[in-house]
Amino acid sequence: MSFQVSDESAVRKAAPATAPFGRTPARRPAGPGGRWRALVLSREAVLTLLILVVTTLLALAEPKFLNPSNLLSVGTGMIYDTPVAAGMTLVMILGGIDLSVGAVLGLTGVVIAMSLRSGVPVPFAVLLGFAAAAGAGALNGVLVARFAVAPFIVTLGTMSIARGAATVLTSGYFLSGLPAAYVEIGRGQLLGIPYPILVVLALLAVFGFLLKRWKPLHDAFYAGHNPAAASLSGIAVGRLVFAGFVTSSLLAALSAVFMTSRLAMGYARFGELAELRAIAASVLGGASFAGGSGSILGSALGVLLLAVILNGFVLLKFSVYWQGVVSGLILVVAIALDASRRRRFEAR
Amino acid sequence: MTDPVLSVDRVSKRFGRHQVLDEVSIGVRAGSIHALVGENGAGKSTLMNVIGGVVRPDSGTVTLDGRPVEFADPSAAIRAGIGTVHQEFSLFPNRSVAQNIFGRREPTGRLGFIRWRALRRQAQEMLAEIGVALDPLTPVGTLSVGAQQLVEIAKALSLRARVLILDEPTSALSEHEAQHLFGLLAGLKARGVAIVYISHRLSEVRQIADEITVLRDGRVARRTTGDASPDDLVGMMVGRHLSDMRPSRQAGPGNEVFAGEGLTRHGAFADVSFAVREREILGFAGLVGSGRTEVARAIFGADRLDAGRMSLDGRTLAIRSPRQAITSGIGYLTEDRKALGLFLPMTVRHNIVAASMPKLVSWAQLLRFCAIRAEADRYVRRLDIRPADDQAEALTLSGGNQQKVLLAKWLSVAPRVLIVDEPTRGVDVGAKAGIHRHLCELADAGVAIILISSDLPEVLALSDRVAVFRQGRLVTILDQAAATQETVMGHASA
Numbered sequence: 001m002s003f004q005v006s007d008e009s010a011v012r013k014a015a016p017a018t019a020p021f022g023r024t025p026a027r028r029p030a031g032p033g034g035r036w037r038a039l040v041l042s043r044e045a046v047l048t049l050l051i052l053v054v055t056t057l058l059a060l061a062e063p064k065f066l067n068p069s070n071l072l073s074v075g076t077g078m079i080y081d082t083p084v085a086a087g088m089t090l091v092m093i094l095g096g097i098d099l100s101v102g103a104v105l106g107l108t109g110v111v112i113a114m115s116l117r118s119g120v121p122v123p124f125a126v127l128l129g130f131a132a133a134a135g136a137g138a139l140n141g142v143l144v145a146r147f148a149v150a151p152f153i154v155t156l157g158t159m160s161i162a163r164g165a166a167t168v169l170t171s172g173y174f175l176s177g178l179p180a181a182y183v184e185i186g187r188g189q190l191l192g193i194p195y196p197i198l199v200v201l202a203l204l205a206v207f208g209f210l211l212k213r214w215k216p217l218h219d220a221f222y223a224g225h226n227p228a229a230a231s232l233s234g235i236a237v238g239r240l241v242f243a244g245f246v247t248s249s250l251l252a253a254l255s256a257v258f259m260t261s262r263l264a265m266g267y268a269r270f271g272e273l274a275e276l277r278a279i280a281a282s283v284l285g286g287a288s289f290a291g292g293s294g295s296i297l298g299s300a301l302g303v304l305l306l307a308v309i310l311n312g313f314v315l316l317k318f319s320v321y322w323q324g325v326v327s328g329l330i331l332v333v334a335i336a337l338d339a340s341r342r343r344r345f346e347a348r
Numbered sequence: 349m350t351d352p353v354l355s356v357d358r359v360s361k362r363f364g365r366h367q368v369l370d371e372v373s374i375g376v377r378a379g380s381i382h383a384l385v386g387e388n389g390a391g392k393s394t395l396m397n398v399i400g401g402v403v404r405p406d407s408g409t410v411t412l413d414g415r416p417v418e419f420a421d422p423s424a425a426i427r428a429g430i431g432t433v434h435q436e437f438s439l440f441p442n443r444s445v446a447q448n449i450f451g452r453r454e455p456t457g458r459l460g461f462i463r464w465r466a467l468r469r470q471a472q473e474m475l476a477e478i479g480v481a482l483d484p485l486t487p488v489g490t491l492s493v494g495a496q497q498l499v500e501i502a503k504a505l506s507l508r509a510r511v512l513i514l515d516e517p518t519s520a521l522s523e524h525e526a527q528h529l530f531g532l533l534a535g536l537k538a539r540g541v542a543i544v545y546i547s548h549r550l551s552e553v554r555q556i557a558d559e560i561t562v563l564r565d566g567r568v569a570r571r572t573t574g575d576a577s578p579d580d581l582v583g584m585m586v587g588r589h590l591s592d593m594r595p596s597r598q599a600g601p602g603n604e605v606f607a608g609e610g611l612t613r614h615g616a617f618a619d620v621s622f623a624v625r626e627r628e629i630l631g632f633a634g635l636v637g638s639g640r641t642e643v644a645r646a647i648f649g650a651d652r653l654d655a656g657r658m659s660l661d662g663r664t665l666a667i668r669s670p671r672q673a674i675t676s677g678i679g680y681l682t683e684d685r686k687a688l689g690l691f692l693p694m695t696v697r698h699n700i701v702a703a704s705m706p707k708l709v710s711w712a713q714l715l716r717f718c719a720i721r722a723e724a725d726r727y728v729r730r731l732d733i734r735p736a737d738d739q740a741e742a743l744t745l746s747g748g749n750q751q752k753v754l755l756a757k758w759l760s761v762a763p764r765v766l767i768v769d770e771p772t773r774g775v776d777v778g779a780k781a782g783i784h785r786h787l788c789e790l791a792d793a794g795v796a797i798i799l800i801s802s803d804l805p806e807v808l809a810l811s812d813r814v815a816v817f818r819q820g821r822l823v824t825i826l827d828q829a830a831a832t833q834e835t836v837m838g839h840a841s842a
Contacts (some may be wrong), residue, residue, distance in 0.1 A: 020788070215709045215714070218715060221698075222691055226687075228681075229688050231669075234675070234703050251632070292691075
């Protein structure tokens with residue numbers, strides 16, 4: 001796929017995509033009750049059901065699953081993946097993909113930890129981290145939007161650059177001993193709920209709302225379905241794509257703040273495979289590789305489903321190393337479903 | 349006279365509801381040039397594709413050397429000795445001339461390694477045979493279009509083609525290159541190759557063709573020889589009566605709205621000047637590739653202008669993107685509804701408001717769902733889009749209704765100038781009449797309309813004036829009274 005800024009001579013041959021506006025392509029059934037059926041058949045409803053089934057099975061197999069401490073650990077596990085998945089969903093709606101988010105997460109954490117250890121005040125250290133992430137996102141955005149390089153290739157390169165830079169900066173060591181004021185960001189609580197969970201919930205609500213109702217973000221659906229037609233409809237596709245990649249990086253930086261502050265250290269390998277889980281969650285939540293579809297709520301539910309399944313593996317005493325295998329499997333299954341959904345679409 | 353090498357006997361082909369070829373027969377003799385002429389959509393390309401094995405006819409036969417043949421695919425036709433040079437080249441720009449000529453038939457040694465020296469020598473012989481001086485090792489991408497054309501021909505001949513089909517071979521060539529090509533064709537003729545020559549350019553057809561077949565609406569309208577006068581040929585090509593009645597219009601044109609002066613985009617069009625007034629429909633006529641669409645895209649900011657000035661309501665316009673064009677009051681309904689116009693998987697509602705969204709949001713840029721629904725609903729009813737359900741996905745609609753959705757999208761923007769490019773392409777008669785009526789109503793409401801169409805009767809029926817394009821230039825602007833099929837075609841294909 002290719003994006004061009006305003007000189008829209010390149011036409012992406014409309015690879016027909018999937019459902020409009022983040023709903024699954026459940027055919028709108030005619031007649032009364034149609035809306036109810038559409039709601040029941042929606043991607044979000046199916047995911048919720050799936051999560052309930054998995055939860056029930058887990059609770060039966062291992063009663064410890066329902067312990068408040070375990071549920072809290074599932075919740076905190078989600079705080080790292082949810083912002084990344086939200087950013088990935090935006091990029092995928094725009095018809096792209098961002099493989100660099102995990103590496104950007106690692107680099108941001110390292111930048112913040114190094115700044116803090118050299119005495120930079122907390123707000124500025126965090127700002128520096130976000131600036132580094134924005135730089136990586138801007139690089140992705142410019143190469144994809146301005147020079148029409150395939151997002152897959154561009155972000156693969158950025159991934160290697162960011163991860164490499166983080167490793168070089170730290171020589172591979174953990175950076176511990178971060179100030180208490182910083183650690184408070186991740187560990188502090190309001191009414192017994194950790195700050196990050198509150199931030200993630202607020203993020204989901206605001207981002208989900210804006211994607212549905214705010215024109216500048218809503219245009220992403222048009223741009224993703226048919227960039228050439230969107231450009232000819234007066235939508236600045238290139239700018240939108242650029243903004244999408246920067247947003248994705250910034251959300252990865254948010255995860256980095258949560259992770260480094262909760263764990264009170266920075267490490268170059270933080271966020272490994274985060275891109276994979278984010279893509280899996282987005283696709284589960286209704287995003288398609290063809291662009292033009294995806295939903296924030298769906299992606300959040302996708303993250304929850306992944307978190308529950310991975311938690312189950314831990315509880316059932318499988319090795320942690322199974323995590324990669326399981327997330328990979330889920331991604332492959334989700335992609336296969338997406339592909340078959342698209343084939344059905346094309347057959348129509 | 350000798351028997352034809354290639355003959356096509358009563359071939360018919362139908363695409364959907366459109367009868368593209370209707371019992372067409374032609375015969376091509378060895379050592380002669382047989383020209384096919386006709387308007388856009390007359391069936392020339394389909395006929396070529398039938399001969400070249402790209403398209404299978406519904407009925408009728410193709411005979412080669414007296415034996416009926418049926419090609420499963422283009423490569424079968426090539427093996428049988430039919431070489432085709434398409435308008436779009438099929439060369440690999442990064443590979444050398446020699447490699448392009450021989451493709452996968454490169455001479456190889458025992459272990460499958462390419463014998464470069466032999467490859468080079470054979471290519472040189474091939475090129476010398478047709479009198480072309482090109483270094484066989486040059487990458488094709490660095491050659492001029494004319495030279496690439498010659499490589500295509502050498503490639504076809506290297507396959508020992510006895511029938512050579514050329515589709516609009518001169519459309520991208522300079523006068524000098526074209527003359528060189530004609531010399532080459534004369535040489536091939538002398539060697540006994542049968543040549544099928546498809547072209548819009550009547551003067552060159554008369555210069556080189558031994559026989560001319562005129563196609564019109566998928567039928568053979570006339571067979572003649574190179575002696576036919578250009579006027580005769582044009583008459584045979586168009587020979588149709590206006591099938592549409594001109595919808596009635598209220599008032600005459602008013603003040604000038606949009607003017608372009610010296611508009612130029614290198615390689616596409618040059619020095620195009622015209623003005624369009626309130627309540628006026630200005631037709632853009634010309635053959636495919638004459639630069640009409642390119643001018644429209646450049647005005648709309650989709651492509652860059654290299655030179656020229658534009659003004660709207662007397663004020664100078666600088667447009668760098670479609671977004672700016674739309675805010676300035678210019679709309680462009682694209683000719684390619686599926687690739688460039690519609691968001692197929694999205695609903696009719698979202699398609700209709702795609703370009704007019706800026707007026708359907710609040711101060712904080714939040715979508716006003718009620719306003720959006722009302723806007724879409726209004727146009728679904730006004731243009732009688734069926735099904736009358738703005739929640740239907742655009743891809744489920746028929747071609748005519750999809751086209752109405754596109755028109756609705758631009759009506760919703762309410763531009764001062766609306767450029768419509770092939771507004772009725774692939775649309776049935778009923779929807780076509782409806783679209784014509786809406787365009788006239790729009791003009792009556794004061795909008796300046798530029799109508800680009802390859803359907804000449806449509807242009808003549810709707811336009812107050814007709815601008816005729818030929819090879820990237822605006823040749824003339826004819827008043828309604830002066831614009832007839834003959835005058836327009838005369839200017840467009842002279």
